[in-house]
Amino acid sequence: MSGPAGEPFSLLLPVYRRDSPAFLRRAFRSATHLQTRPPAEVVLVRDGPVPDALARALDELTATSSVPVVRVDLPANRGLAVALEEGLARCSHELVARMDADDVSLPHRFAVQLPLLDGGVDTCDVVGSALEEFSGGPAEDAVGEVDDDEGAAGAGETTLAVRTPPAGHDAIAVRARFHSPFNHPTVVYRRSAVARAGGYRDLPLLEDYWLFTRMIATGAKAANVQQPLVRYRVGAGAYARRGGLRLLRSELVLQRHLVAEGFTTPAQFVRNVLVRGGYRAVPQGLRRLAYRAVFTRRPPSSS
Structure with a gap:
C-alpha cells in the first residue's frame, strides 16, 4: 500500500438517457462523500444526449462534488461497452471501481475491497462482492432530497434477496464457465488487467460477463467479498x-x-x-x- 489511505482509485460511472436524476444523485453520493475510503476522482460518462432533468443533475454533481469529477460527454449513444472504454481511457489511476447510476454503495464498500487490490503478495486484479436486491422507496422525484442512512435501506424500501457470488479464484473460474462470477455493479479492478483481456467489447447486456471470462483466461486473479457491499435496485x-x-x-x-x-x-x-x-x-x-x-x-x- 502507498500509505495509510492506500492506493488512489477512480470511480467509473456511466449514465444514459433512461437513468433517473434522483437515483443518480443517491448513487453518486453513496460512492463518494459517504464512503469511508472515497475515490480520488469520478469519471462520469454521459452516453449520448439525455433529458434536461438528467443533464441538470449531471451538471450539479460535477459542480458540487466533494471528489473531483472528469466528464466524458459522448455526442451520440454508443452503448455501454463504448461508454466504459471511453471512461477507462480517462481514468487517472490503475485501480478502477464500477458503479451503476441507480444502485447504492454501502459506506464501507471501498474500504473493504481496495485492500485486496492495492498491495501484498496476494493482491488481486478484480474483486467483487455480494449485493442486496431492493425495491420501493420514496417517490422518484423525492429521492434526491432523502438523507438516507449512508446507503442503508431507506423509508419504504424492501430488501428482496441477497446475491452472493463464489469467493475464491478457483470457484470463480468454475462459475464463469456457466454464469457471470461477479455481480457487475460491485467490481473493482486493475485497468491493466482489463486492457490485457482486450477491454470491453460490444455485446448488448452481456458486456461485463464477456470481459470477466477474458480476464480470467488471461491470468487475472479474482476474489469476491462475501458480505453485501452494494444495494442493487430491482425495478419493474x-x-x-x-x-x-x-x-x-x-x-x-x-x-x-x-x-x-x-x-x-x-x-x-x-x-x-x-x-x-x-x-x-x-x-x-x-x-x-x-x-x-x-x-x-x-x-x-x-x-
Missing part, C-alpha cells in the same frame, strides 16, 4: 431484461465466442445454449422463480 422490468429475443441473441453470440476462445468446451457450449438460452426464452414469472432459486437467498430477518 428487471426480470424482463434478463430475457427476450435481444438477450437471447446476445447469449448465443457469447456462447459462440466462449467456445471459440477455448474458455468453454463443446459440451459446456451445448449445456449453456440449452440452459441459459432456455432461461432467456421462458416467461418472465418462471424466469424470476428460477433466478431467485439458483442465485439468491432470502435476506436475514430484521426481527
Whole structure:
C-alpha cells in the first residue's frame, strides 16, 4: 500500500438517457462523500444526449462534488461497452471501481475491497462482492432530497434477496464457465488487467460477463467479498431484461465466442445454449422463480 489511505482509485460511472436524476444523485453520493475510503476522482460518462432533468443533475454533481469529477460527454449513444472504454481511457489511476447510476454503495464498500487490490503478495486484479436486491422507496422525484442512512435501506424500501457470488479464484473460474462470477455493479479492478483481456467489447447486456471470462483466461486473479457491499435496485422490468429475443441473441453470440476462445468446451457450449438460452426464452414469472432459486437467498430477518 502507498500509505495509510492506500492506493488512489477512480470511480467509473456511466449514465444514459433512461437513468433517473434522483437515483443518480443517491448513487453518486453513496460512492463518494459517504464512503469511508472515497475515490480520488469520478469519471462520469454521459452516453449520448439525455433529458434536461438528467443533464441538470449531471451538471450539479460535477459542480458540487466533494471528489473531483472528469466528464466524458459522448455526442451520440454508443452503448455501454463504448461508454466504459471511453471512461477507462480517462481514468487517472490503475485501480478502477464500477458503479451503476441507480444502485447504492454501502459506506464501507471501498474500504473493504481496495485492500485486496492495492498491495501484498496476494493482491488481486478484480474483486467483487455480494449485493442486496431492493425495491420501493420514496417517490422518484423525492429521492434526491432523502438523507438516507449512508446507503442503508431507506423509508419504504424492501430488501428482496441477497446475491452472493463464489469467493475464491478457483470457484470463480468454475462459475464463469456457466454464469457471470461477479455481480457487475460491485467490481473493482486493475485497468491493466482489463486492457490485457482486450477491454470491453460490444455485446448488448452481456458486456461485463464477456470481459470477466477474458480476464480470467488471461491470468487475472479474482476474489469476491462475501458480505453485501452494494444495494442493487430491482425495478419493474428487471426480470424482463434478463430475457427476450435481444438477450437471447446476445447469449448465443457469447456462447459462440466462449467456445471459440477455448474458455468453454463443446459440451459446456451445448449445456449453456440449452440452459441459459432456455432461461432467456421462458416467461418472465418462471424466469424470476428460477433466478431467485439458483442465485439468491432470502435476506436475514430484521426481527
